[in-house]
Amino acid sequence: MNHLLQNILAFTLLFLALGFLVKKFFWKNSKPTKDIGKHDCDNCH
């Protein structure tokens, strides 16, 4: 049971991490932006 709970927690974190990375680097923002872009360097460094 303990192992099952540990696996659920670990895999939940994995999916959250993958979701965050996909959103961060591969998700196209559908909102129109001004000509300079929407990048915020503080978010990646």
Added chain:
Amino acid sequence: MSKQINVALIGNPNTGKTSVFNSLTGLNQKVGNYPGITVEKKEGICKLPRGVKAHIIDLPGTYSLNASSLDENVVIELLLNKNDKDFPDVAVVVSDVENLKRNLLLFTQIKDLEIPTVLVINMSDRMKYKGISLDIPYLESQLQTKIALVSTRKNEGIDNLKTLISNYKELSITPCLNASEIDKEYFDNLRKAFPNQLLYKLWLVITQDVNFGKTDRNEIDAVADFKTKTKADLKRLQQKETIKRYQFINNTLKKGQTIDLSTAKDLRIKLDRILTHKIWGYAIFLVILLTIFQAIYDWSAIPMDFIDSSFASLSEWTKNSLPEGAFTSLLAEGIIPGLGGIVIFIPQIAFLFLFISVLEESGYMSRVVFLMDRGMRRFGLSGKSVVPLISGTACAIPAIMATRNIESWKERLITILVTPFTTCSARLPVYLIIISLVIPEGRFLGLGYQALTLMLLYLIGFGAALISAMILNKVLKIKSKSFFVVEMPNYKLPLIKNVALTVVEKTKSFVFGAGKIILAISIVLWFLASYGPGEEFNNAEEIVTEKFASKHLTEEELQNEIASQKLEYSFIGLTGRAIEPAIRPLGYDWKIGIAIVSSFAAREVFVGTLATIYSVGSDEEETIKNRMAGEVNPILGGPLFNFASGISLLLFYAFAMQCMSTLAIVKRETNSWKWPILQLVLMSVFAYVVAFIAFQILI
């Protein structure tokens, strides 16, 4: 509920606007971005008398409302759009007592938008040194405003300013200049066409080079039934407006301001002569750089060791205290070492920004820009390229944005293409860990070899940018001309509060910004390193036990061999080994290969990746540095991170375009995939070749 008003803090650059903002808001401030653009938005809350709260926005510095850059657009866009949620109830224009004449131009423009405006005359403590005296009641009557004489350095006048802001309803909104005076016939027609609009606002919309929000200048042209002016005519009228404003300002200051040069004591000219001297200027700059890099190393050694060992202990404690299982391993071997890989660099990052902030606050940085301009032209760059190249030491993204004020397309393109060579703060963690592993700790003339290497890497980055600029200048056949103007602010003792706020803000954004990515990548890497396909991974224990049956290994040695076998046949091990042939000639193994690939998201991920890979399966309490130092080269034997492979890795990171975000911004700024792809291919090939040559020579 207490009432809240919007206050816009506006002023020319170098007037101490941010110091006034810091004095008003203290720590009640936050920094973000304007929606859709990378212009910094600083806002904060200030308590005013009678229970009124002020929401204060520190707008980007601008010389006038005739916008020529994206920063300046932000100011005018807000002031023209009454529907904006941040539209100010009152504008506070900050001026510098020594440059009152020039600063008042912006004040008169804002006043003419009929926004209640308070004038702050800052740096009042310098009046006696400069022999300046002001007739405040006269100035207030001529400018039809209230004036706050402020010294942020001595914390004087801030309470008076708060009172003036809270009494904003009593401020006159009478314009300083009658807009019709610019061109009576044209403005009369404009008034007839738009009877309900403020004339000066219309004029600003018509004369700007871009459209602002919902106020479109083409609409004005379309609605007006009179002949619109040509661009040249509009420029001429803008000049006429500026002359009229200065006539008004000169008349006001003639009686309101007295300057007695005989009582002025000024060191500025003498200092400028030395600091911008064509030999001494460079020598002093070099000494300052050496001191900075040495101090970064000397001062941060103790806190770094403490952080490193704390994370190692935390990881060990987690492993021993929590029940055994996947989640515990993920915490102890994935997340904690991964985060340790970024937190460890907080002291050095903080010290770097401390020095940069002190140099900027003191006014010295502008002298450096001026000094560098001379050399820049020889490399086909503009003096304006210095700012992107220097700000590239923090991050290439805003640096590339900063090229927008370079008028010549050729110079701008060259600057965009070469800026990623300058050593950004994301390279710093990679440099620091590799240097600490492969460069000895000895000293030469009091300067540590490690600090000298770090400085050399900064110089190599800057040199690579200049040389590639020179080559691009010859290769690119685009004709253009440009000029360079830089304002030299007065020398000032840096305000501790301003410096501290900058250091905290920059370090925080570095740690939290990178931290999120590193945390996510650490989790993914842990999974890839802890699971694998095939028999070699799943039956690792049986295979290793059988393989070493005759060698009588201790239990610990056997466990290490099993962990090693599992890592080698895990998903990450198989991927790493697939790319290993390509990187082996540079002196790297597959683990470094994985770190290089993952750090394409952000360079600093490199250290976190290695920390996670080396932690998986390891039971010992070890620091990141010791784990890396203990790695053995599987082919050549001996330490994996030796002088040859270390230098090769440093040079690879110095030249490689390891940043997805920079490529994206180059694409956006050049409006083409051609330039970022060219940049990626050329920089990567160059980095590979240099790293290859370095390793083969040094091995």
